[in-house]
Amino acid sequence: AVHSGKFECCCQNAGVSSCSPSGVSKCRKKGPGELPTPIYRLCPFSSLSTYINQRNCPYFCPVILQVRVIAVVLRSEAAAYRCHLCCEGHKVSTPLHISEGHVNIHQDHFDFQYGTADIMCPVPSGCETPSHVSVTSAADVPEVFLAVLNQRTSDSFPHNFTVCISTMFDFTNVLQLVQSMEMLQLLGVSRVVIYKTSCDADTQRLLDYYTDKGFTEVIPWSMSDHLSVSQGWKPEIDPGDLHYYGQLPALNDCVYRYMYQSRYVALHDVDELILPQSVDRWNDLMPLLEQKNGADKCHLFENYMFPHTFKLPPPVSETHHLQDKENPTWQGISGVNILDHLYHEPNTNLVRDNFKVIVSPRAVIETSVHGLLSSYSSCVWVDNKLIYTITALWHFTVMHHSALLMVSNNC
16 A cells, blocks of 8 residues: 555555554564565555545536545456545444445556556545545455545635646756756746655755755655556556556646645646746736636647757847856756757647646546546647747657757747
8 A cells, every 4th residue: 555655565464443543554564574565466456545525526416425545456457446434523333434445447557557546435424534544355454544635625725836747767857857946936836746756866955955945745656666667658668567657646646635735736747848928927827828718627738849969059139048058057967958958849740649737636537647537627728829838858869850940039
């Protein structure tokens, strides 16, 4: 099982049949010196995080109080799930309620064996506060209880914009990370959530700085310790059990984690920036988009690729914008300087399939890397005259097109 994005191990036959005072049963060793086996070797699924679901479903059907367990499941396994809910409230006859869990595997899994899923646990009448939950297969006893988050809804948010970044693995691109974090603050972002698998010492010091500042929340994302995660999105090219270091469950967790903490969430990578053209900040952009398209829409922003392998001096008309790009304090800092790469590849695809999203998290049911899988509202494309989604893809090693276009003066 996983708590707050960090894997813990299952123990077999721990005999947990009731909720402890804290609501959490800790994992115990099987015997002297014998550590428990990781959950993915014991079970066809693992629970990541849990959230109370108090939203209306589509088409105005009645609200059914449920606990949503975001999980990673073995897609080929037709398992029966059992929910063990710790309930609080004066109408509860027993603190532990057991019910059948209903699983929905997300359609985006890129043909890997394991995929993201929602296991829905119905909350019984009289259970005023489902404080903790454990999900097991039908024949097993609960081992680890996870705290249920989002207990209270709110229309007042501490953050206007939150950026969800997943996943950070073997990361060393310090200069680009600094430039991206500073640019996001200029755009009006007050929180960046980073699901971190691994990084070098310099990056960690940088993450610590932004965390101490209150700008970032770093969530340990250690799936690679327990599953054979892929380094890509095609199992035939990058073999593994799960797509791209567990990127999809991380994105879904971020949406639900900040559902009542942020007015909007932006789902994009650390090497991507959504830069408005007609205004300076996202705070000014979103009212324009909502005035045109309506509130709670999912807004899609097309990507433009800026290959890091290509570098030319800027035109004379642009040099005044870049006087400080050779700042001597940047010398010797590892990473890509995004100001060196001013030319993007032309977008020639007739079908736009490479884009990122800004959306109200309360409109989201399921999300993927590019767009939403299920939502309470429709998605609309943003006119590129209003916006420029700049992608400095430092991890690309080759250009896709020989013709490159200069980025506009307003960037």
